[in-house]
């Protein structure tokens with residue numbers, strides 16, 4: 110539990126750029142953290158302002174959040190922010206950061222939605238400015254309560270990782286928000302496997318992608334890709350990411366071996382339950398590889414509330430966790446229970462640059478990626494390549510494991526440094 114460290118009242122100005130889907134949730138989370146944790150425990154309060162050009166979004170914001178229609182007006186009229194929270198659409202990120210740093214050089218910290226910028230070159234152009242400030246990027250999924258620090262219950266202590274399958278996508282053919290295509294979508298799975306499972310520097314080995322117009326606001330982008338990546342520890346990551354899936358699928362499955370069995374820890378994100386509530390879940394299965402038969406042996410189903418920091422409990426969701434950990438880290442608060450979470454989950458400048466480089470491999474100039482040119486059609490959606498294991502036949506599971514084996518055969522005998530250590 111955090112100890113009371115700071116008694117002198119302190120107000121921190123936070124400017125939230127964009128009050129759309131993510132920005133409005135950040136505002137909710139920051140207010141909650143301020144009121145239930147920072148104020149009662151440390152006498153620190155966050156004073157929020159928002160920059161939002163769409164007046165329709167203003168009414169939903171709390172009265173104590175000052176709203177400005179553009180960054181220029183905010184920089185002139187709002188209290189000078191110590192922290193900028195960047196939740197504009199991707200195409201506005203680089204320009205907004207340059208403007209902020211030019212006009213307000215003493216800004217101390219940037220909390221940013223992913224991706225930091227649309228291109229690696231844009232991120233490199235900001236390196237100098239960013240390296241002099243605190244940076245934390247929200248990759249969202251890394252902050253899921255389903256990713257506790259230990260291996261999920263059901264996994265044998267000596268289980269050895271053998272590889273991953275990931276599927277991340279949905280139907281975005283009717284979504285009019287600007288998009289750079291699946292490089293943006295792929296950040297979640299890539300960052301999860303890189304950071305939480307320690308598979309650094311994922312390199313694209315081979316794959317196939319479809320390029321064309323996703324919507325009128327996302328032309329000539331890669332919107333569909335099936336590929337194999339490999340990290341420094343040589344384990345294969347078989348990855349399906351797409352904006353033309355039949356429905357939303359967000360899953361990362363880590364495969365292990367122990368005592369002649371394969372085990373799968375299948376993490377599913379944003380799963381809609383029968384009660385309509387959306388949660389993240391982890392199922393652990395033991396798999397008989399010869400028959401392709403799965404037996405459930407454990408898993409995790411987190412509670413929706415009660416993160417349990419400070420005097421009051423906080424919503425146990427990903428955006429609250431991201432903001433809480435970033436604020437604790439930025440403010441240098443000693444908080445033992447969150448130390449391990451911080452070191453693993455927070456994405457600072459080096460990790461941001463690594464992720465930008467990883468997703469930039471998904472580009473039309475990459476000779477390792479076969480390309481088809483075709484525009485999307487809502488009539489041509491497809492199922493994911495890797496369905497949830499409980500919905501998969503024995504024959505399909507056998508074929509999937511055979512594919513994983515063939516991708517990993519040359520590294521089977523090599524000890525795996527680092528990574529996710531089962532209890």
Ligand SMILES: NC(=O)c1ccc[n+]([C@@H]2O[C@H](COP(=O)([O-])OP(=O)(O)OC[C@H]3O[C@@H](n4cnc5c(N)ncnc54)[C@H](O)[C@@H]3O)[C@@H](O)[C@H]2O)c1
Nearest residue numbers: 127128129130131132161162163196197198199201222223
């Ligand atoms: N929606 C998600 O689930 C999700 C998940 C992860 C990351 N993200 C990231 O979060 C960021 C925001 O996405 P979103 O889904 O909230 O989009 P959104 O369109 O819902 O919100 C963005 C808001 O920013 C405003 N805006 C953009 N540029 C502006 C400018 N120059 N001046 C004033 N207002 C401006 C828009 O009016 C809009 O309300 C993106 O970088 C996206 O990749 C979104």
